[in-house]
Amino acid sequence: MTRYMPISIALLLAGTSLSAAAQTPPPPPPAEAKTQAEPYVTAAGRSDLYEINSSQVVLEKSQNPAIRRYADMMIKHHQKTTAATLAAATKAGLTPPPPALDPGATASINELQLASAGDVDRLYLAQQVPAHRAALDLHQSYGSGGDQAPLRATAKKAVPIVRQHLAEAERMQQGAGGGM
Template identity: 45%
Template structure:
């Protein structure tokens, strides 16, 4: 555990004091894909309606960054001898998208930001946990490379 924390510190990955149990490689791939799908779909929805230039810039970055992380996880999964299914929204993502579709104007923008904060905290926990305790080396590496990007998104969201 100490070696893992030391390696995480060297990589600049924030660590949690509690030992984490990583999901199976297939579950990690599925959860990462579901999170990315929510990010992409919600951001496209907000891009179509927001008048806020800062939010437009953020949502555009979300589409780009989460398309990249989906591709990176898929490639790592294939190197790990997994055959990943196309990413799909999970139940929470489906509910969040429905709520965004029901909201209008500035209320949609506010809901999007709120949802993004929660989704990114969940994503950070997933990626950090897998980077620290995962069992598939290629997926551990990609999780470690994604975590700082998610952390950056959280920092941006904190100023919105």
């Protein structure tokens, strides 16, 4: 029996992690990211990278054609918004580091990796909705009050894209009765 104890504990911890995932999407960006260029570029890059990486996991696991189309769209759109933000940052005289995930986003992606095929769609949408709400707030705020004109323009261009993503995620989530 002792031989199987570590596996039991690992499964228990994995189950605990998965059940908490729907309540703990990636954290919102810091307040200064809404007005200051460097924190904005970092936060936008983290957000895009989370969207890309989480969507890649879902493409590997989901069998739902609508979820797979959405995930594919996330990857394509967020690669473009990352490129646009980095170009605008360079135009504004910044030298931004490559986007990197924070621990919260990494944990959310790990939860998707550990999710069963039956749970991954529900979990993905449960993460996507608040993540896109936070991204929408970030881009709207920086677009209206940011300190660098090239980045304000890029943020404003990102707003309709993020709105579309949010609306689609909410529609799929509601269509599934709040869960998949």
